[in-house]
Structure formats: structure tokens, C-alpha cells
Amino acid sequence: MDTSAARSGAVAERGEEYLTLDALCEIAKLLTGASDPIACMPAVFGVLGAFMGLRHGALALLQEGAQAETQRNARHVNPYVIAATASGVPPAGAEARAIPAQVARHVFRNGVSLVSCDILEEFGAEALPPGLGDSRQALVAVPIRDQANSPFVLGVLCAYRSLKDNGARYLDTDLRVLNMVAAVLEQSIRFRRLVARDRDRIVQEAREAIRVAAEATAGPPVEAPAEALEGVIGSSPAIQRVIGQIRKVAGTHTPVLLRGESGTGKEVFARALHALSERRDKAFIKVNCAALSQSLLESELFGHEKGSFTGAVQQKKGRFEMAEGGTLFLDEIGEISLEFQAKLLRILQEGEFERVGGTRTLRVDVRLVTATNKDLERAVANGTFRADLYFRICVVPIVLPPLRDRKEDIGLLAQGLLERFNKRNGMKKKLHPSAVAALAQCNFPGNVRELENCIARVAALSPETVIHADDLACHHDHCLSADLWRLQTGSASPVGGLAQGPLELPVLGSRPPAAAPSAPPPPPPTVPSAPLDGEAAEREALIEAMERAGWVQAKAARLRGMTPRQIGYALKKYNIRVEKF
Structure with missing residues (x-):
């Protein structure tokens, strides 16, 4: 009988150990996978109750900020709040007794765990949490330290154990489990607070830099706009605001994010920023992040050691090393993958990295300038761009105006682009005032890059030395932007932009009414149909695109600015039968 009883006790004890391991496993999953560890603490207390019988769990944390300082001065103690309970309701009123005040002060001050075998006898009835059916309760409270061996305590984790059925025999196990939970929770809370402080500091720096730049650009425009910045041509108010911001931040080491539609000259402004900075005598290195795969981009930026991968026949310095003391320009920063964003974040935070396949940590001093035409805020909201990296690179955002917002600069830009074309090709072409006036009427959704394309095309094809308005492609219905405009449907723009969808502007390059021959009589007016949902x-738009493409999905995808797979999904979604020929 004694042997049987001992065997039953051993089996029961082994079962309790398995339940303890199961509880720790479930708690680790909750805390390590949560973006907000405080919010998942009610679930953690639920696991402790279901697997181990620990009830009325609660978490107390020190307060931070101005409110904590006020209370500290008033009470002469470190103020704390009950951050989470097993019920999941923020404690207020009577529930503030979730942790006895004497217990919380003892753990906060001494930094050691406290185990009370009878809370009613040792601390009185006021120490019991409200709603208990049984007053015979034990309590286990453990500190949550700022670091593993730090004397500073940032929180207290506690739970109650009923003393019925010899519950005191579980207190040693309860203490070990709560200490393990506190260790995991400490890392999660510390990381969360570091990220929050870093984010607040960066946001404050960005606001201050923007305020200073705005004050610097307020008032009359800069004199001599054509020579304001190297490579920048324009005298419009929109471009003068950008020039003022560039001049103000050039003397600092603050990261700059150049934002604007495709073709607005982001690299030109990045070079101008470098030329005005104290790093002008050092290297200016540029990298197009969209042109390289993730593995190649990592090797290109960080370098690699000999033999680190197939084809690495010798050691190679990365662009960060090549830009030491100078400026590194990362174009199309919004195109990098989430995995590489994490690798890039480290060098931006710490200024150190290792080459691919290497173990030696290298440090660099680089001024970072990034550029994008994507809506990074929407990418952060969608989870395709890391918020911590966004706050690192978007310290001083400078928005470059599209060419349609600075039409007074089109004439100067056209003359400058034509001079560049003449120099490269040994020609002496000139623009007639009528050609300049015709160009100024265009909207140029492709911005300066499109204007350069237009000038190069007309200069190459014009039979005379002087280019007139009639020589322009838009006067012969050969405008490339007009063709692209016809392909624009829905919210997709084939010309590109800052993720703003189609431009609400007339078609580029339409011929002025005076230059058109006698137009045919207009068609009779039609009664507008009721708008579709x-x-x-x-x-209807999808059917029209398929009919224009001869029911070839790949062609319809190009017309709609979509991928063939998206076209296939859309056909199934709207139950459109594909015609076969």
C-alpha cells in the first residue's frame, strides 16, 4: 500500500511538472510574439490560472514622464500604477488593491522576491484583493528588473495561491515560474520603452529641423535663382522653398529624405546638398536600391569577404565604406525588402556593420540622404515598411515639387537641357519663343525627365537650327506622354508619382486651339447614363480592356497597369467569361 501511494504521488508530481512546462511554453509564445507585452498580460495570467492554479495575477509598473515626477515630489516615493490584472480591466477604485501597497513598496525598494504564506495573517484583510471567496491565500511577488543584474526595479509581478488542499507545497514552483515570466517580460518591456523613447526623440528632432527650415525659408525669395544651387535651375516660389531647406540642413549631419514624383531631380538635389555640406571634399556615393536584388544590395552596401559566396574571389568594400566621411545617397529606398530593412536599421542606429561573410565589426561616419516616390506612411501602415526605419530616415523630409507646379521654370529648364544636348552632339540648336510657349502649356507628368526626353527628341529630328512650336511631337500627335495617359485607368498611373493615383489634369501636349485646322462639327449631345457603382x-473597365487586348490577359494587364495574375483574379471575381478565338 505504501509503495502504491508513493507511486501515485510520483505520477502526480510528474504531471504537475509537465503542466508547469506547458504553462511556460504558452507564456513564452504570448510575450515573444506580442508588439505590446502589457496588453497580453491578462492572457498570461489566464494561463497561470488554468495550468497552475495561480489566481488574481497583477502587474505594477513605475510611472514615467512629468506625471511620475509630480507624484514623486508630492509623496517622496516612486509612483507606480497597476498596468494589468487577470480580469483585463484597468484597475480603478477598489481594484487598486490588486497588489497590496506594502508588498509593492517592499519589492520596489529592496529588489527581492516576497512570498507570504498567509496574506491575511501577515498583512491584514486590506491586503486581500476584492471578490475573494476564500480568505486563506498565499501571495508570491517578484521584481521585474531593468536588466538581469541591475538593482533598479521597473515593475512587480504577483499572483495569489489558495491554501486549501495543502496549496503551500506549490509555492516554491510558483516562485520559480514567476521569476521566469518576469525575466521574459523584462526584455519585452525594456525593448518597448527604448523604441518609444527613440521614436519620440527622432520625431522631436524632425519637428525642430522642419521648424528651423521653415523659418529660414520664410520671407522674400532667394536672389539669382539660376545659380542658387549647383545643377538646379529655376526661379519659381516652389523651387525656392526647396533651395532654402537644402541650404539650411546642408550644414548639419541630419539624415534627409527627398520625396517627390519620378523625374523631379532627386539625385540633382542630393548632389547639391552634398556640395553645400562640410563633407564636400569627400565622396558622394549613390545606390539605386530598386535596381539590385536583396543579396546583391547587401553585398553592394556592406561589401563582402573573399570566399563568402560563389564568385567572391576577392575582398570588396561596400558603398558605406567607400562613402566614409562623405555622403551616401540611397535612391528608391521604399523598394527594399523587410528583411533588408532590419539589416539597414542597425548601421543607421549604431554606425557599425560587418561585411558579408565577415566577423570583424566596422564603423563608418556617413551622411545619409535617401529618396523615394512612394507613400512611406501608407507602407508603414500596411506593414511593408518598418516604422523604426521610417523614423530614422525621415528626420528632415523635403518634398520636391512636380514640374506642373513650377511651369515658370519650364523655359529655363528647356534652354539648359538643349545646351546640354548641343554640347554632347556638337550642334547649335536653339528654341524659338513659340516653342518655349508651347512647352509651358504642357503638364509633363514625367516631370524634368520627360522634358529632357522631349527636348532631345525634337532637337534630333528638327531639320532647322531654330526649333519652332510646329516641330514639337505634340503638334504631330506623337507625344509619348499622351499615349501613356490613355493607358491610365483606375488608381494606377503608368507615368509614376508619389502614390497619388491619376493626375487630375488635361492630357499632356494637346495642340493649342489656334493651331488646329477647321474642326469637324461636334457630335450631337448624348443623354448621360446613370453612374455605375x-x-x-x-x-465594365475590365471587359473593355480585355476586348481591346483581344482577350489576351497579359496585354489587358499592361493596359490596366496590373499583373496577369491580378487580371485572372479580377476575371474570376466578376464572373467574366473569357472569349476564345
Whole structure:
């Protein structure tokens, strides 16, 4: 009988150990996978209750900020709040007794765990949490330290154990488990607070830099706009604001994010920023992040050691090393993958990295300038761009105006681009005032890059030395932007932009009315049909694109600015039968 009883006790004890391990496993999953560890603490207390019988769990944390300082001065103690309880309700009123005040002060001050075998006898009835059916309760409270061996305590974790059925025998196990939970929770809380402080500091720095730049650019425009910045041509108010911001931040080491539609000259402004800085005598290195795969981009930026991968026949310095003391320009920063964003974040935070395949840590001093035409805020909200990296690179955002917002600069830009074309090709072409006036009427959704394309095309094809308005492609219905404009549907723009969808502007390059021959009589007016709802309009547009493409999905995808797979999904969604020929 004694042997049987001992065997039953051993089996029961082994079962309790398995339950303890299961509880720790579930708690680790909750805390390590949560972006906000405080919010998941009620679930943690639920696991402790279900697996181990620990009830009325609670978490107390020190307060931070101005409110904590006020209370500290008033009470002469470190103020704390009950951050989470097993019920999940923020404690207020009577529930503030979730942790006895004497217990919390003892753990906060001494930094050691406290185990009370009878809370009623040792601390009185006021120490019991409200709503307990049984007053015979034990309590286990453990500190949450700032670091593993730090004397500073940032929180207290506690739970109650009923003393019925010899519950005191579990207190040693309860203490070990709560200490393990506190260790995991400490890392999560510390990381969360570091990220929050870093984010607040960066946001404050960005606000201050923007305020200073705004004050510097307020008032009359800068004199002599054509020579304001190296390579920058323009005298419009929009471009003068950008020039003022560039001049103000050039003397600092603050990261700058150049934002604007495709073709607005982000690299030109990045070079101008470098030329005005104290690093002008050092290297200016540029990298197009969209042109390289993730593995190649990592090797290109960080370098690699000999033999680190197939084809690495010798050691290679990365662009960060090559830009030491100078400026590194990362174009199309919004195109990098989430995995590489984490690797890039480290060098931006710490200024150190290792080459691919290497173990030696290198440090660099680099001024970072980035550029994008994507809506990074929307990418952060969608989870495709890391918020911590966004705050690192978007310290001083400078928005470059599109060419349609600075039409008074089109004439100067056209003359400058034509001079560059003449120098490269040994020609002496000139622009007639009528050509300049015609160009100034265009909207140029492709911005300066499109204007350069237009000037190069007309200069190469014009038979005379002087280029007139009639020589322009838009006067012969050969405008490339007009062709691209016809392909624009829905919210997709084939010309590109700052993720703003189609431009609400007339088609680029339309011929002035005076230059057109006698127009045919207008068609008789038609009665407008009732507007379609969103899905019906999308279905009709999809059918029209398929008919224009001869029911070839790949061609229809190009017309709609979509991928063939998206076209296939859309056909199934709207139950459109594909015609076969």
C-alpha cells in the first residue's frame, strides 16, 4: 500500500511538472510574439490560472514622464500604477488593491522576491484583493528588473495561491515560474520603452529641423535663382522653398529624405546638398536600391569577404565604406525588402556593420540622404515598411515639387537641357519663343525627365537650327506622354508619382486651339447614363480592356497597369467569361 501511494504521488508530481512546462511554453509564445507585452498580460495570467492554479495575477509598473515626477515630489516615493490584472480591466477604485501597497513598496525598494504564506495573517484583510471567496491565500511577488543584474526595479509581478488542499507545497514552483515570466517580460518591456523613447526623440528632432527650415525659408525669395544651387535651375516660389531647406540642413549631419514624383531631380538635389555640406571634399556615393536584388544590395552596401559566396574571389568594400566621411545617397529606398530593412536599421542606429561573410565589426561616419516616390506612411501602415526605419530616415523630409507646379521654370529648364544636348552632339540648336510657349502649356507628368526626353527628341529630328512650336511631337500627335495617359485607368498611373493615383489634369501636349485646322462639327449631345457603382464600373473597365487586348490577359494587364495574375483574379471575381478565338 505504501509503495502504491508513493507511486501515485510520483505520477502526480510528474504531471504537475509537465503542466508547469506547458504553462511556460504558452507564456513564452504570448510575450515573444506580442508588439505590446502589457496588453497580453491578462492572457498570461489566464494561463497561470488554468495550468497552475495561480489566481488574481497583477502587474505594477513605475510611472514615467512629468506625471511620475509630480507624484514623486508630492509623496517622496516612486509612483507606480497597476498596468494589468487577470480580469483585463484597468484597475480603478477598489481594484487598486490588486497588489497590496506594502508588498509593492517592499519589492520596489529592496529588489527581492516576497512570498507570504498567509496574506491575511501577515498583512491584514486590506491586503486581500476584492471578490475573494476564500480568505486563506498565499501571495508570491517578484521584481521585474531593468536588466538581469541591475538593482533598479521597473515593475512587480504577483499572483495569489489558495491554501486549501495543502496549496503551500506549490509555492516554491510558483516562485520559480514567476521569476521566469518576469525575466521574459523584462526584455519585452525594456525593448518597448527604448523604441518609444527613440521614436519620440527622432520625431522631436524632425519637428525642430522642419521648424528651423521653415523659418529660414520664410520671407522674400532667394536672389539669382539660376545659380542658387549647383545643377538646379529655376526661379519659381516652389523651387525656392526647396533651395532654402537644402541650404539650411546642408550644414548639419541630419539624415534627409527627398520625396517627390519620378523625374523631379532627386539625385540633382542630393548632389547639391552634398556640395553645400562640410563633407564636400569627400565622396558622394549613390545606390539605386530598386535596381539590385536583396543579396546583391547587401553585398553592394556592406561589401563582402573573399570566399563568402560563389564568385567572391576577392575582398570588396561596400558603398558605406567607400562613402566614409562623405555622403551616401540611397535612391528608391521604399523598394527594399523587410528583411533588408532590419539589416539597414542597425548601421543607421549604431554606425557599425560587418561585411558579408565577415566577423570583424566596422564603423563608418556617413551622411545619409535617401529618396523615394512612394507613400512611406501608407507602407508603414500596411506593414511593408518598418516604422523604426521610417523614423530614422525621415528626420528632415523635403518634398520636391512636380514640374506642373513650377511651369515658370519650364523655359529655363528647356534652354539648359538643349545646351546640354548641343554640347554632347556638337550642334547649335536653339528654341524659338513659340516653342518655349508651347512647352509651358504642357503638364509633363514625367516631370524634368520627360522634358529632357522631349527636348532631345525634337532637337534630333528638327531639320532647322531654330526649333519652332510646329516641330514639337505634340503638334504631330506623337507625344509619348499622351499615349501613356490613355493607358491610365483606375488608381494606377503608368507615368509614376508619389502614390497619388491619376493626375487630375488635361492630357499632356494637346495642340493649342489656334493651331488646329477647321474642326469637324461636334457630335450631337448624348443623354448621360446613370453612374455605375464601384464594382460595376470596375467590371465594365475590365471587359473593355480585355476586348481591346483581344482577350489576351497579359496585354489587358499592361493596359490596366496590373499583373496577369491580378487580371485572372479580377476575371474570376466578376464572373467574366473569357472569349476564345
